[in-house]
Amino acid sequence: MTELPDVTPDALPTRRRAGRRGGRHRGGSFTLPPDSPAVVLAGGPPEVMAEMARIITAMHPGIPVHAGADAGLSLPAGDPAAVVVPLLLTPDPAVETALRQGLAELPVLVSEVLGPHPLLAEALHMRLAESGLARADRIRMMSMVTAADGVVLACRAVDESAEVTSVLLASRLAVPVVAAPLGDPAALAAATESLRGMGSHRPALSPCVLDADETELAKAAADAGAEPARPLGAHSAVAQLAVLRYVEALEAAYYQSGGLEE
Numbered sequence: 001m002t003e004l005p006d007v008t009p010d011a012l013p014t015r016r017r018a019g020r021r022g023g024r025h026r027g028g029s030f031t032l033p034p035d036s037p038a039v040v041l042a043g044g045p046p047e048v049m050a051e052m053a054r055i056i057t058a059m060h061p062g063i064p065v066h067a068g069a070d071a072g073l074s075l076p077a078g079d080p081a082a083v084v085v086p087l088l089l090t091p092d093p094a095v096e097t098a099l100r101q102g103l104a105e106l107p108v109l110v111s112e113v114l115g116p117h118p119l120l121a122e123a124l125h126m127r128l129a130e131s132g133l134a135r136a137d138r139i140r141m142m143s144m145v146t147a148a149d150g151v152v153l154a155c156r157a158v159d160e161s162a163e164v165t166s167v168l169l170a171s172r173l174a175v176p177v178v179a180a181p182l183g184d185p186a187a188l189a190a191a192t193e194s195l196r197g198m199g200s201h202r203p204a205l206s207p208c209v210l211d212a213d214e215t216e217l218a219k220a221a222a223d224a225g226a227e228p229a230r231p232l233g234a235h236s237a238v239a240q241l242a243v244l245r246y247v248e249a250l251e252a253a254y255y256q257s258g259g260l261e262e
Contacts, residue, residue: 034063046068084110090159189224
């Protein structure tokens, strides 16, 4: 087993809100010390990673943020020197194992992947709202009244994580959500039929992917017979989630080194 880098209390973030943390499924705000390890984004589309790096830098000035291959050029001194955040929306054991093995000799931590998490559902909701397919959530804890009355959640692959995200999105929108693979015409059509069986008359397509070209998205929307929203891209909620995974990785390393009791 790879030995974890030492993590000191000074390397841990300070939470801005008081009170006990409500588990690893909540977001929250953080104040990151200026000498915090670098954030390294990995595994996402280059344009999305670059824009997310800019967003995170604006959120946490003074913290080095790197997108993909440029990380090794200017990592700060420290142990860990960086936390690598895989920009994967669902767990992918093969990719995660390869990433951890490839970085095993470096003084870095590797965080969990992004999803599933309520912040992903928030970003998906906002993309639907931008397309006029859902009302923005301006008042928390109130039911949404959406323009679309059902949603096909189009993912690269449908697994347990995608199903959790569909439940989280359905909870936000108060309409049924059915997950289907983005590149499977029959599955997309079947998802829409399932929604129609639940009374949906105006289904929407919510691409649960960081990026998709216009041709791929148009074909998926046609296959589903649904109006499409934009892919997630570098949404601010996705950037916030990347920072949360960074923080969790630092905390987990500190717990495992015996620095804190759970």
